[in-house]
Amino acid sequence: MQHFDVLIVGAGLSGIGAAYRIQTRCPERTYAVLEARDTLGGTWDLFRYPGVRSDSDMFTLGFPFHPWKAAKAIADGPSILDYLHETASTYGIDQHIRYGERVVRASWSSADALWTVETGGTSYTCSFLYVCSGYYDYDSGHVVDFEGQDEFQGRIVHPQHWPSDLDYTGQRVVVIGSGATAVTVVPAMAGTAAHVTMLQRSPSYVASRPAHDALSDRIRAVLPENLAHRVIRGKNVALSTMVYSAFRRWPAHAAWLLNSTVAKELPESIPADPHFTPRYKPWDQRLCLVPDADLFNALRNGTASVVTDEIERFVPSGLRLRSGRVLEADLVVTATGLRMVALGNIEVTVDGRAVEPHDTFVYQGMMLSGVPNLAWCIGYTNNSWTLRSDLTSQYVCRLLNHLRATGHRICVPEVDPAEYDAPPRPVVDLSSGYIRRAAHILPRQGAQGPWRLRQNYPRDLVRLRFAPLDDGVMHFKPAH
Structure with a gap:
């Protein structure tokens, strides 16, 4: 049984x-990172399909303490994976x-103020469990x-x-999805x-x-690296926050803007309606990013096409549509x-009681009601x-x-019973x-x-960095 002050999962x-x-x-705290796979990188090591890339700019997707130095703001998967390896190595x-340590079970004991964490063949104890495995299966x-x-x-x-x-050289490819x-x-x-x-x-x-x-390139050309990174990061955060807020406030105008912009990129043979006119409001689902208009270029030059229809069934030669x-x-x-999972599919118990994530509420976007000394990073x-x-x-x-x-050893958020009367909404x-x-x-x-x-990043920045920790909802306790 090995003990660490903090165990990070992922x-x-x-x-x-x-x-x-x-x-x-927290330099006085001991920690270890438990990774189920045989290498680091998470999503950026898992996905190897053609063209895999970020859909956020790397000045904000990258770490604030380790500036992104490559030329492209929208980076490919291998470049991001190299960046993660470099970061992990630089800081030890x-x-x-x-x-090879897949966490399968975590049991909390209030009497000891400890988590017992079990992997395939090893057991650990820790004072705080931090699940950083995201929410994808x-x-x-x-x-x-x-x-x-x-x-x-076919295949x-x-x-x-x-x-x-x-x-897939020279093959006829159908990609199901949008x-x-x-x-x-x-x-x-x-x-x-x-053809695709x-x-x-x-x-x-x-x-x-x-x-x-282009603007970020000019900023990096005239300012020192760390200062340029902060300026670019602030610029991109402000711009994305304003655009998101505007789209949510005026969804009809946002839909018109997005649809009319796409229509200008398409060849005459592909009408925007129905192929690029969604039935939902902008940001009811995540926006799909097309860097350098690569999708539209493929549609214009005829190497790709789009079909909007439903699949009736597979046939020996392909797909029959409705x-x-x-x-x-x-x-x-x-x-x-x-597929999504909660808490990395870890079985969690608190003093012998099984915790069903759906029965909990998320405090500050990270901790679960009634679950001590555990945070989930999303x-x-x-x-x-x-x-x-x-x-x-x-x-x-x-x-x-x-x-x-x-001198406390336990922190646990306790939910107000009134929250149970609110309409249920997933995290x-x-x-x-x-x-x-x-x-x-x-x-x-x-x-x-x-x-x-x-x-809302600006609001979260102020609240999570400066708001009092002892807010009447988070309870601090000694070990029982």
Whole structure:
């Protein structure tokens, strides 16, 4: 049984950032990072499909303490993975990572003020458990069991498990989906494949953006590196916050702007309606980013096309649609979405009582009601993941330092019973299919105060850095 003051679960973007904050702001605390896989990187090591990239600018998706130095603001997956390895090595975080340690169970004892954490073959104890594994299921994505799949004579691939030996040169490819993965895969495969068709049941909002940020390049050319990084980061945060707020306040105007902009990018043969006119409001689902208009370029030059229809069944030569049309295919890519999990699928008990995440409310966007000394790190849906995850890690450090300063050993948020009367809302409050499918397992957010998760970085920055920790909701206790 090995003991650490803090155990971090996951060595991806969130876990590496958490480790840096703990070792710099709580240097007297011992910590270890438990990673289920055999390497660091999380999402950026898992996904290997063609074109995988960020959909947020790297000046905000990157760490504030380790500036992004590459030229592209919208970076490809391998570049981001290299950045994460460099960060972990630069600050000695890689020396604290224990690979092949999938956490399966965590049990809290109030009498001892300790978590007992079990992996496949090792047990640990810790005073604080920090789950930084995100909310995606790394084992499998969302798979739709289409009728007739076993009759199809080609190959079917899910982007989450992209085969390293897959050669699609000269093949007819159909990509099922219209979300972020689909709009990334289609232009990346176009040109190498004979033709790529994006088959969607309903469209998503798509926005084009240059992969290089010209203004940021000019700022970096005249200012010292660290100052330039802060200025660019502030600029991008302000811009994204204003755009999101405006889109939510005036959704009809936002929809018109997005649709009219897309219409100008499309060839005459592809009308914006129905192929790029969604049925929902902007930011009811996450906006799909198209860097350097690569998707529209593929549609204009004829290497890719889009079909809006529903699948009736697979046939030996491809897919038969509700309209009766048959799409011929050698390869079908099922970009049908991801699966969500809560707390990394860890079985959690508190003093012998099983904790069902859906029965809890999320305090300050990170801790669960009635669960002591545990935080769950999740990022924004309307902005860069790291903006929120780094605020969470800084808040965890504040908690740890407060416990040490006051002599307490336990911190636990207790929910107001009135919150149970509020309409139930999952912690990730979007209408996307993968979120709706997971609503029954995700923790809930309340209607107000610290129980409501706001998608607003400036407000969170002030609250999580400066608001009193002892707010009447968070309770500090000695060991029983």
